[in-house]
Amino acid sequence: xxxxxxxxxxxxxxxxxxxxxxxxxxxxxxxxxxxxxxxxxxxxxxxxxxxxxxxxxxxxxxxxxxxxxxxxxxxxxxxxxxxxxxxxxxxxxxxxxxxxxxxxxxxxxxxxxxxxxxxxxxxxxxxxxxxxxxxxxxxxxxxxxxxxxxxxxxxxxxxxxxxx
Amino acid sequence: xxxxxxxxxxxxxxxxxxxxxxxxxxxxxxxxxxxxxxxxxxxxxxxxxxxxxxxxxxxxxxxxxxxxxxxxxxxxxxxxxxxxxxxxxxxxxxxxxxxxxxxxxxxxxxxxxxxxxxxxxxxxxxxxxxxxxxxxxxxxxxxxxxxxxxxxxxxxxxxxxxxxxxxxxxxxxxxxxxxxxxxxxxxxxxxxxxxxxxxxxxxxxxxxxxxxxxxxxxxxxxxxxxxxxxxxxxxxxxxxxxxxxxxxxxxxxxxxxxxxxxxxxxxxxxxxxxxxxxxxxxxxxxxxxxxxxxxxxxxxxxxxxxxxxxxxxxxxxxxxxxxxxxxxxxxxxxxxxxxxxxxxxxxxxxxxxxxxxxxxxxxxxxxxxxxxxxxxxxxxxxxxxxxxxxxxxxxxxxxxxxxxxxxxxxxxxxxxxxxxxxxxxxxxxxxxxxxxxxxxxxxxxxxxxxxxxxxxxxxxxxxxxxxxxxxxxxxxxxxxxxxxxxxxxxxxxxxxxxxxxxxxxxxxxxxxxxxxxxxxxxxxxxxxxxxxxxxxxxxxxxxxxxxxxxxxxxxxxxxxxxxxxxxxxxxxxxxxxxxxxxxxxxxxxxxxxxxxxxxxxxxxxxxxxxxxxxxxxxxxxxxxxxxxxxxxxxxxxxxxxxxxxxxxxxxxxxxxxxxxxxxxxxxxxxxxxxxxxxxxxxxxxxxxxxxxxxxxxxxxxxxxxxxxxxxxxxxxxxxxxxxxxxxxxxxxxxxxxxxxxxxxxxxxxxxxxxxxxxxxxxxxxxxxxxxxxxxxxx
Ligand code: FES
Ligand code: FES
Numbered sequence: 001x002x003x004x005x006x007x008x009x010x011x012x013x014x015x016x017x018x019x020x021x022x023x024x025x026x027x028x029x030x031x032x033x034x035x036x037x038x039x040x041x042x043x044x045x046x047x048x049x050x051x052x053x054x055x056x057x058x059x060x061x062x063x064x065x066x067x068x069x070x071x072x073x074x075x076x077x078x079x080x081x082x083x084x085x086x087x088x089x090x091x092x093x094x095x096x097x098x099x100x101x102x103x104x105x106x107x108x109x110x111x112x113x114x115x116x117x118x119x120x121x122x123x124x125x126x127x128x129x130x131x132x133x134x135x136x137x138x139x140x141x142x143x144x145x146x147x148x149x150x151x152x153x154x155x156x157x158x159x160x161x162x163x164x
Numbered sequence: 165x166x167x168x169x170x171x172x173x174x175x176x177x178x179x180x181x182x183x184x185x186x187x188x189x190x191x192x193x194x195x196x197x198x199x200x201x202x203x204x205x206x207x208x209x210x211x212x213x214x215x216x217x218x219x220x221x222x223x224x225x226x227x228x229x230x231x232x233x234x235x236x237x238x239x240x241x242x243x244x245x246x247x248x249x250x251x252x253x254x255x256x257x258x259x260x261x262x263x264x265x266x267x268x269x270x271x272x273x274x275x276x277x278x279x280x281x282x283x284x285x286x287x288x289x290x291x292x293x294x295x296x297x298x299x300x301x302x303x304x305x306x307x308x309x310x311x312x313x314x315x316x317x318x319x320x321x322x323x324x325x326x327x328x329x330x331x332x333x334x335x336x337x338x339x340x341x342x343x344x345x346x347x348x349x350x351x352x353x354x355x356x357x358x359x360x361x362x363x364x365x366x367x368x369x370x371x372x373x374x375x376x377x378x379x380x381x382x383x384x385x386x387x388x389x390x391x392x393x394x395x396x397x398x399x400x401x402x403x404x405x406x407x408x409x410x411x412x413x414x415x416x417x418x419x420x421x422x423x424x425x426x427x428x429x430x431x432x433x434x435x436x437x438x439x440x441x442x443x444x445x446x447x448x449x450x451x452x453x454x455x456x457x458x459x460x461x462x463x464x465x466x467x468x469x470x471x472x473x474x475x476x477x478x479x480x481x482x483x484x485x486x487x488x489x490x491x492x493x494x495x496x497x498x499x500x501x502x503x504x505x506x507x508x509x510x511x512x513x514x515x516x517x518x519x520x521x522x523x524x525x526x527x528x529x530x531x532x533x534x535x536x537x538x539x540x541x542x543x544x545x546x547x548x549x550x551x552x553x554x555x556x557x558x559x560x561x562x563x564x565x566x567x568x569x570x571x572x573x574x575x576x577x578x579x580x581x582x583x584x585x586x587x588x589x590x591x592x593x594x595x596x597x598x599x600x601x602x603x604x605x606x607x608x609x610x611x612x613x614x615x616x617x618x619x620x621x622x623x624x625x626x627x628x629x630x631x632x633x634x635x636x637x638x639x640x641x642x643x644x645x646x647x648x649x650x651x652x653x654x655x656x657x658x659x660x661x662x663x664x665x666x667x668x669x670x671x672x673x674x675x676x677x678x679x680x681x682x683x684x685x686x687x688x689x690x691x692x693x694x695x696x697x698x699x700x701x702x703x704x705x706x707x708x709x710x711x712x713x714x715x716x717x718x719x720x721x722x723x724x725x726x727x728x729x730x731x732x733x734x735x736x737x738x739x740x741x742x743x744x745x746x747x748x749x750x751x752x753x754x755x756x757x758x759x760x761x762x763x764x765x766x767x768x769x770x771x772x773x774x775x776x777x778x779x780x781x782x783x784x785x786x787x788x789x790x791x792x793x794x795x796x797x798x799x800x801x802x803x804x805x806x807x808x809x810x811x812x813x814x815x816x817x818x819x820x821x822x823x824x825x826x827x828x829x830x831x832x833x834x835x836x837x838x839x840x841x842x843x844x845x846x847x848x849x850x851x852x853x854x855x856x857x858x859x860x861x862x863x864x865x866x867x868x869x870x871x872x873x874x875x876x877x878x879x880x881x882x883x884x885x886x887x888x889x890x891x892x893x894x895x896x897x898x899x900x901x902x903x904x905x906x907x908x909x910x911x912x913x914x915x916x917x918x919x920x921x922x923x924x925x926x927x928x929x930x931x932x933x934x935x936x937x938x939x940x941x942x
Contacts, residue, residue, distance in 0.1 A: 004225070023281065026281070033191075033192070038185065039187075039192035040185015040187070044360070044409075045442040046442060047862065049863065081184065081185040083185075090180070094183040097183055098179040098183060099175055101175065101828065103656075104410075104656030104835065105357065105359065105409045105411075105656030106183070106187050106409070106656065107358045107359040107409030109183060110185055113183070131870075135869070135870045136869045136871045138870070139869065141356055141357055141358050141410050141412065141835070142358075142831075143831060143835050144835045144837060144876070145873045146834050146873060
C-alpha cells in the first residue's frame with residue numbers, strides 16, 4: 001500500500017455534506033477531528049477498546065479509530081456535535097448526564113452519548129442491566145459508571161414521555 | 165444571605181461544553197503551520213547508546229527536524245526534581261537519553277514533521293545502535309546480591325533508606341502476648357486517564373513568549389521547570405492546562421516530552437504538537453504501587469495492638485522525578501486510624517530498569533492502608549475475634565483530637581490529625597450494611613457451600629498538602645461579573661463549579677454571575693497544582709478568603725460613598741445598602757466602577773481611604789495537612805472453581821470534613837472505588853525478566869467497564885477541619901485509598917473455610933485460583 005495515496009471522500013455529517021481528499025490511510029477519527037474540525041469525537045486508545053471515538057455510521061455505533069475515512073465514503077455520520085437541537089436545546093441524554101453528574105473530565109462522554117443514542121432508539125425502555133451491557137464497550141476512568149447508568153435510564157424515561 | 169451554595173448539590177457548569185463536543189482538550193488545538201512530534205523510544209530496558217543515525221529520517225517526507233541527544237547537548241541538563249530529600253541519591257533524566265537508556269520506552273530521538281502520520285513514518289527510518297546491558301526488572305531483582313546496577317554509582321540499587329520511630333518498639337514487643345510476622349506485596353499499576361498526555365508549544369517572537377498548552381495537573385510547576393530547563397525568564401513562559409481528560413497523578417509529573425515539544429517550538433519557530441498514543445502511555449508515563457512490606461506486629465490477647473515494625477521496599481524505577489514522596493506517604497500512613505504507641509518504620513527505595521514510579525490516585529496511601537488493615541484482620545483471625553470489634557478496640561478515640569501520631573508527615577511537619585471520629589464512621593457503616601444480618605446471611609450461604617465474605621478497611625488520608633494555593637477574585641466594573649482565577653487546574657473534579665459556589669456564596673450573588681478560570685499561569689502569578697487531594701482545601705479556601713476580602717473592600721467603599729459608618733451598611737444580593745434606608749445603596753458592578761476610575765471628572769482618588777480595583781488576591785497557606793478518614797465495607801462471593809470474585813455490596817462512609825458539593829463528592833468517591841476494585845481484580849502491569857512490558861494494550865491490561873462496577877452506597881460523617889475556614893479536607897482520593905484493602909479483606913473472609921490467607925494485590929482470577937488450589941492441596 002502506498003501511504004501517500006489519496007482519495008476523495010464524501011460524507012454527510014450531522015446533516016451536512018462534506019467532500020474532501022484524504023490519504024487512504026487516514027482514520028475516520030482523524031478525518032473528523034482534523035479535516036472537518038469536529039473535535040468532539042475523542043481518541044483514547046486508537047486500538048478499539050476505549051470507545052471514546054464512537055460515532056454513528058448510518059445509525060450504528062462504530063469506532064472511528066478503527067475505520068479509515070475512505071470506508072465512510074457515502075455514509076451518513078452522526079457525532080456529538082449533532083446531538084443537541086439546532087436551537088441549542090440539549091438532547092435528553094445530554095441533560096440527564098449533567099443532572100446525574102455522569103461526566104467528570106468529559107473525555108469519554110461523547111462516545112458514550114453516541115452509543116446510548118443508538119441504544120435508546122433500539123431499546124427505549126431498558127433495565128439498568130441492559131444499559132450496563134450497552135455501554136460495556138466504553139472505558140471511563142473518572143466516574144465509576146453508576147451515574148452514567150442512572151443518566152441513561154433518566155433520559156430513556158424522558159424520551160418515552162416526549163413520545164407518548 | 166439569599167445565595168446559599170456551599171454544601172449544595174449544584175450541577176456542573178463545565179458540563180454543557182463537554183456534552184456538546186465543545187470541550188477544549190489539548191489535541192483539539194490546531195495552529196497555523198503546526199508540526200507534529202513523534203518520539204523514538206528505546207526498545208531495551210537497559211542499553212548503551214553507541215550511535216543514533218538520523219540521516220534517513222531527516223530525508224523522510226514532511227520532516228522538518230530529527231534530533232538525538234547530540235542536537236540538544238548545548239542546552240540539555242538533568243531535569244529538576246520536584247522535592248529533594250537528604251536521604252535520596254537523586255537521579256534525573258534529560259529530555260533525550262545521553263549515552264545510556266534505563267527503561268524500555270525512554271526517549272532517544274524526536275522527529276517533527278508536517279503531520280503525525282509522516283512523523284511516525286520517519287521514526288521507522290531512525291537507526292539506533294544499542295549495546296544491550298543486563299537489566300534489573302523487578303524489586304526483588306534490584307535487591308538480589310550481584311544484581312546489575314541501574315546507576316553505576318549506586319552499586320546496591322538503593323536510592324534511599326530512612327526510618328522513623330515512635331515509643332520503644334523492642335520493649336513493647338518483649339511485653340506483648342503475641343508477635344507475628346507477615347509479608348505483604350503490591351504490584352505496579354498506572355493511572356490511565358482516557359485522554360493520554362498531549363502538549364502544544366508555540367513560541368511567539370513578537371511577544372518573546374513561549375506558550376505551552378498541556379494536559380497536566382500543575383501548570384505553575386511546569387512553567388518553573390520549563391523556564392529553568394530552557395533558560396527562559398519565567399514571566400516569558402505561559403503554561404495553560406485547558407480541559408484535561410483525567411489526571412490521576414501521572415499528569416502532575418514533568419515528563420521529557422513536554423520539554424522536547426517546547427524546545428522544538430523554540431528552535432524551529434513553529435508550533436509543535438505532541439499527542440502520546442496509548443502504547444506510549446503504557447511504556448513511558450509514570451506508574452505506581454509496587455511495594456513489599458515485612459511486618460512484625462505485637463498484640464495482646466484482647467486484640468489490642470501494642471507495636472509494629474515495618475520494613476518496606478519500594479521501587480522507583482530508573483529515575484526519581486517524584487523524589488521520595490510516595491515512600492514517605494506510605495511510611496507515615498501505616499498507623500492510620502489505630503493507636504500504635506510503639507512503631508518502627510523503615511523504608512528502602514530501590515532503582516530498577518523500568519519507567520519511573522511517581523504517583524497514581526491514592527499515592528502510597530493505598531498500600532499503607534492495605535498493610536495495616538491486613539494486619540488487623542490477621543489479629544482478628546488469630547484471636548477469633550470479629551474484625552470490626554478489633555478495629556473498635558484500637559481506634560484513636562474522638563476525644564484524642566488533635567492527635568499527634570509522633571511521626572513527621574511528607575510535608576515535613578509533625579503528623580497531627582486535625583479532627584475525626586473513626587468510631588462514628590465505622591458504626592455508621594456497620595449500620596448501613598446491617599452487619600449482624602449480613603453475617604447471618606454469610607452463615608446461611610456457607611451452609612449452602614457458597615463462599616461469601618465480608619471485609620472492611622479504615623483509613624486516614626493526609627491531604628490538603630501545602631505549601632499554598634492562590635486565587636484572584638475580581639469584580640468587573642459595570643457588569644459586576646465576578647471573575648475567579650485559581651492556580652489549580654481541573655481534570656474533571658468540577659473546580660469551575662465548586663470554586664464558583666464559594667465565591668457566589670461569600671459575595672451573595674447568583675452563581676451565573678461568577679466565572680472561574682483555572683489552570684493558566686497568566687491568571688495568577690504563583691501556584692502549585694492539583695494533586696494530593698488539595699484543591700478543595702487550599703484552592704477553595706483561597707477563593708473563600710479572597711472573596712471575603714473583596715466583600716469587605718466593597719463594604720468600605722460603599723460606606724464612604726453613602727457617608728455612613730461601615731457598621732450601618734448591609735449586604736444582600738451583591739448590593740451594599742444603608743440598613744435603615746435600604747433603597748440607598750450600590751451594586752457590586754457600580755462599586756467596582758468607582759473602584760476602577762474613581763469619581764467625578766478629576767480622575768482623582770475621591771477619598772483618602774479610597775482603594776483602587778475591586779479585587780483581591782489571596783494565597784491560602786496550609787499550616788499542616790488535613791486528615792480525612794473513613795471506612796469501606798464490602799461483601800463478596802468467590803467462585804472457587806474459577807477464582808472469579810463478585811462484589812455483592814459496597815458501603816462507603818467517609819469524613820472529608822465539610823462537603824462543598826455532595827453530588828460531586830459522590831462522583832469522586834464512586835470513581836475512586838472503581839479504580840481501587842480494579843487494582844485488585846483487573847489491572848496488573850507485567851514485565852518480563854528483561855524489563856519488557858508484557859501488558860501494553862487495553863487488551864492485556866484491563867480497565868473495568870460498567871459490567872464490573874458494583875452498586876455503591878455512600879454516606880458521610882462530617883468533622884470539619886479546624887485548620888481552614890471552610891472546614892474542608894481533601895476528597896479526591898478517599899474512594900481509592902481503602903478499596904483494595906477492604907476488597908481483599910472480604911475475599912479472604914470468603915475463603916476462610918479453605919484457610920486461604922491473602923497478603924497481596926492484584927488478585928485476578930488466575931492468581932486467586934492458584935492460591936485456592938494451594939490451600940486445598942495443603
Ligand atoms: S480511540 Fe477508538 S476505541 Fe479507543
Ligand atoms: S469522565 Fe473522565 S473518562 Fe469518563
